[in-house]
Amino acid sequence: MLSTAFALFCFLLAADCLETHVHGDLFVPDAILRISAQNISIGGIQRYTTLVNGSVPGPELRVSEGKVVWIRVYNDMTDRNTTMHWHGLAQAASPFSDGTPLASQWPIPPQHFFDYELQIPNDTAGTYFYHSHVGFQSVSASGSLIVEDRSNPPYKYDDERTITLQELFNLTDVDVEQRITADPLLWFGENNGFLVNGKTISDYGVIDNSTATLAVIEVDPGKTYRLRFIAATALSYTSFAFESHDGLEVIEADGHYTKPLSTDLMQMGSGQRFSVLLKTKSCDELEQSGRLDYYLQVETRERSAVATNYALLRYRDTCNLPESSVHHLPTDSYPSKKPIDLPPTISGFLDYQLQPLVPNNFPTTSQVTRRIVLNVQQFEDGYYVWRDSNVSWSDASIDSRRYTTPATPYLVSLYTNQTAYLPKYDAAIANGGVDPTTQTFPAKLGEVLEIVLQNIGSISKTNVTPGLLETHPWHAHGGHYYDLGGGPGAWSSEAMEARLQGTLPVLRDTTMLFRYNEATQPDVKSGWRAWRLRVQNPGVWMIHCHWLQHMIQGMQTVWVFGDAGDILKVPRREVEGFLTFGGDVYGNGTHVPERVHFSEGG
Numbered sequence: 001m002l003s004t005a006f007a008l009f010c011f012l013l014a015a016d017c018l019e020t021h022v023h024g025d026l027f028v029p030d031a032i033l034r035i036s037a038q039n040i041s042i043g044g045i046q047r048y049t050t051l052v053n054g055s056v057p058g059p060e061l062r063v064s065e066g067k068v069v070w071i072r073v074y075n076d077m078t079d080r081n082t083t084m085h086w087h088g089l090a091q092a093a094s095p096f097s098d099g100t101p102l103a104s105q106w107p108i109p110p111q112h113f114f115d116y117e118l119q120i121p122n123d124t125a126g127t128y129f130y131h132s133h134v135g136f137q138s139v140s141a142s143g144s145l146i147v148e149d150r151s152n153p154p155y156k157y158d159d160e161r162t163i164t165l166q167e168l169f170n171l172t173d174v175d176v177e178q179r180i181t182a183d184p185l186l187w188f189g190e191n192n193g194f195l196v197n198g199k200t201i202s203d204y205g206v207i208d209n210s211t212a213t214l215a216v217i218e219v220d221p222g223k224t225y226r227l228r229f230i231a232a233t234a235l236s237y238t239s240f241a242f243e244s245h246d247g248l249e250v251i252e253a254d255g256h257y258t259k260p261l262s263t264d265l266m267q268m269g270s271g272q273r274f275s276v277l278l279k280t281k282s283c284d285e286l287e288q289s290g291r292l293d294y295y296l297q298v299e300t301r302e303r304s305a306v307a308t309n310y311a312l313l314r315y316r317d318t319c320n321l322p323e324s325s326v327h328h329l330p331t332d333s334y335p336s337k338k339p340i341d342l343p344p345t346i347s348g349f350l351d352y353q354l355q356p357l358v359p360n361n362f363p364t365t366s367q368v369t370r371r372i373v374l375n376v377q378q379f380e381d382g383y384y385v386w387r388d389s390n391v392s393w394s395d396a397s398i399d400s401r402r403y404t405t406p407a408t409p410y411l412v413s414l415y416t417n418q419t420a421y422l423p424k425y426d427a428a429i430a431n432g433g434v435d436p437t438t439q440t441f442p443a444k445l446g447e448v449l450e451i452v453l454q455n456i457g458s459i460s461k462t463n464v465t466p467g468l469l470e471t472h473p474w475h476a477h478g479g480h481y482y483d484l485g486g487g488p489g490a491w492s493s494e495a496m497e498a499r500l501q502g503t504l505p506v507l508r509d510t511t512m513l514f515r516y517n518e519a520t521q522p523d524v525k526s527g528w529r530a531w532r533l534r535v536q537n538p539g540v541w542m543i544h545c546h547w548l549q550h551m552i553q554g555m556q557t558v559w560v561f562g563d564a565g566d567i568l569k570v571p572r573r574e575v576e577g578f579l580t581f582g583g584d585v586y587g588n589g590t591h592v593p594e595r596v597h598f599s600e601g602g
């Protein structure tokens with residue numbers, strides 16, 4: 001049997017022909033990820049958790065700019081679906097590869113695998129991560145994804161370290177999912193600590209001291225390191241800093257280089273990535289301080305409890321300092337006194353300060369073609385949901401009265417012309433941007449959208465939490481947006497334009513909607529953030545809060561960029577296998593899929 005068949009598709013309307021081919025049993029992917037659910041010992045406790053290749057975090061993937069990369073993802077679980085999302089990378093040319101269940105694809109059934117085709121465009125070098133997009137799985141099922149520079153990076157550094165932050169919850173994924181969607185809600189608790197590169201000491205119930213240890217980040221003296229911070233967290237905003245290492249220089253935010261910006265501490269919400277340059281101490285400085293170890297202190301912000309966790313920045317003694325003059329810190333316990341006094345939340349952290357390293361084609365106010373305001377609000381009636389302009393979207397059909405859950409993924413519906421799931425543009429325009437039937441947000445290629453995220457005090461039918469506000473990291477799939485910053489109170493064009501004066505917005509994919517106050521009155525606007533977005537990449541893309549609990553509670557929206565003609569570049573006969581749950585492109589133990597390549601180079 002031929003493993004590869006070539007086909008040439010020519011479109012009447014397209015000047016060029018799209019050449020695709022199909023792979024079969026002899027195909028060797030560039031990387032393999034295996035998703036399982038197991039009991040593991042982590043931070044000293046046992047947790048039944050979702051893993052990538054058996055570890056937390058999963059293995060780091062490194063890919064090159066300008067390449068097409070194939071990643072085969074096995075769902076080795078027996079009872080749960082999964083998908084994989086490539087957070088920050090726009091799957092513009094291979095829309096089935098974005099990893100969003102019931103939006104861009106059917107989930108991967110248990111005991112099946114799926115080949116993700118990733119386009120890594122030029123000028124995307126930077127720090128990303130991959131994670132499951134199903135339920136609470138990505139609390140642990142994630143890993144770093146580094147896009148390496150094609151040529152020398154614009155900043156000089158001797159070496160680099162990836163520092164991934166995650167959270168440890170002692171409840172299982174399914175427990176968390178069931179509790180937060182229960183009617184009435186069952187409290188699921190705050191985290192049991194932050195994990196740094198998979199390590200921590202749980203604040204509760206340590207039974208296995210062998211895994212209750214601090215992560216160690218090894219460095220050499222007198223060097224410059226690029227630290228790649230990835231917030232693969234679940235629910236908690238974090239603030240962190242290194243003991244006696246001030247003046248971190250931010251050089252990258254969400255996959256785009258920035259002009260250098262000095263900061264002594266970092267704050268990050270789930271889904272955000274930053275690179276900073278860290279200059280390590282000299283041999284003389286180490287000898288003077290008498291220490292080879294320094295704490296990285298990580299703390300919760302914006303939650304009802306504060307977890308404080310640590311890792312160690314450890315110097316290798318390349319200076320041959322006399323043993324009596326330097327010492328190490330323990331890795332199996334925490335300091336008795338906090339070494340750093342981290343301040344309260346800095347609302348608007350780095351806003352209006354970050355600047356792009358190279359011009360980024362920022363759209364002016366007059367270029368904006370349409371504005372959409374997303375009213376972000378919690379609704380409580382025993383159960384809790386989050387609504388974005390009255391839309392609560394979930395890929396798990398928990399309760400159709402609470403959530404919109406399509407019966408088939410929108411991208412599949414586009415191919416099969418299931419009109420019940422195809423957004424109507426005019427109806428959406430007449431309804432503040434959201435199509436009332438499908439609850440999706442359609443946009444035409446070439447539009448320049450201004451998207452305003454507006455925090456609003458919660459509605460509480462049983463009067464337990466009226467006027468509640470929270471802080472949310474908002475993430476967009478399918479392309480980066482120009483981040484216009486934010487402010488307190490109600491959004492207004494005047495307030496926004498005043499703040500923008502003299503600034504150069506950067507391209508981001510995850511930025512914070514702050515609350516500025518812990519509570520207000522129901523329906524009162526309190527805190528906003530705004531973006532501009534050039535609608536360029538056809539496909540079905542999600543825009544959502546990245547707190548996992550909030551996602552499960554409906555804080556997700558689906559956007560459809562372009563019309564069917566823009567999106568369906570590959571003819572239906574080539575994609576039949578994508579159109580049914582467990583269809584032909586989903587491989588299993590006895591079935592090797594034949595999979596069309598949306599682009600050449602695979």
Ligand SMILES: *[C@@H]1O[C@H](CO)[C@@H](O)[C@H](O)[C@H]1NC(C)=O
Pocket residue numbers: 031032033034053059060061
């Ligand atoms: C994940 O595990 C599989 C099988 O154990 C292995 O073939 C693959 O190389 C691993 N992936 C990475 C990125 O290390």
Ligand SMILES: *[C@@H]1O[C@H](CO)[C@@H](O)[C@H](O)[C@H]1NC(C)=O
Pocket residue numbers: 038039046048
């Ligand atoms: C995981 O551990 C729990 C508690 O010890 C146990 O009840 C459960 O059977 C274990 N599950 C698996 C799949 O080993």
Ligand SMILES: *[C@@H]1O[C@H](CO)[C@@H](O)[C@H](O)[C@H]1NC(C)=O
Pocket residue numbers: 065066067121122150
């Ligand atoms: C990326 O840039 C390299 C070097 O300029 C060029 O050879 C290559 O064709 C580009 N790739 C893409 C996908 O644009």
Ligand SMILES: *[C@@H]1O[C@H](CO)[C@@H](O)[C@H](O)[C@H]1NC(C)=O
Pocket residue numbers: 079080081106107109581
């Ligand atoms: C897996 O996904 C399919 C299709 O959306 C759904 O019908 C099924 O209930 C899901 N299975 C589980 C265990 O969630």
Ligand SMILES: *[C@@H]1O[C@H](CO)[C@@H](O)[C@H](O)[C@H]1NC(C)=O
Pocket residue numbers: 170171189190191192204205
């Ligand atoms: C989980 O941790 C919380 C403290 O954060 C504790 O109250 C609870 O009993 C723990 N649950 C289990 C099952 O260990």
Ligand SMILES: *[C@@H]1O[C@H](CO)[C@@H](O)[C@H](O)[C@H]1NC(C)=O
Pocket residue numbers: 207208209
């Ligand atoms: C774990 O370490 C702590 C602190 O060193 C100690 O008090 C405790 O007895 C140890 N527990 C076990 C199970 O070894």
Ligand SMILES: *[C@@H]1O[C@H](CO)[C@@H](O)[C@H](O)[C@H]1NC(C)=O
Pocket residue numbers: 375376377389390456
């Ligand atoms: C939600 O819909 C109701 C009824 O149409 C409307 O009164 C209310 O203003 C909407 N809420 C938000 C936050 O958009």
Ligand SMILES: *[C@@H]1O[C@H](CO)[C@@H](O)[C@H](O)[C@H]1NC(C)=O
Pocket residue numbers: 417419
């Ligand atoms: C899609 O279905 C609608 C009615 O359900 C029909 O009017 C339309 O022609 C169909 N479009 C295509 C491209 O088949």
Ligand SMILES: *[C@@H]1O[C@H](CO)[C@@H](O)[C@H](O)[C@H]1NC(C)=O
Pocket residue numbers: 582583584586587588589590591
């Ligand atoms: C494996 O995939 C083939 C083709 O999609 C399907 O016919 C078969 O039922 C699948 N086997 C299992 C065990 O799911």
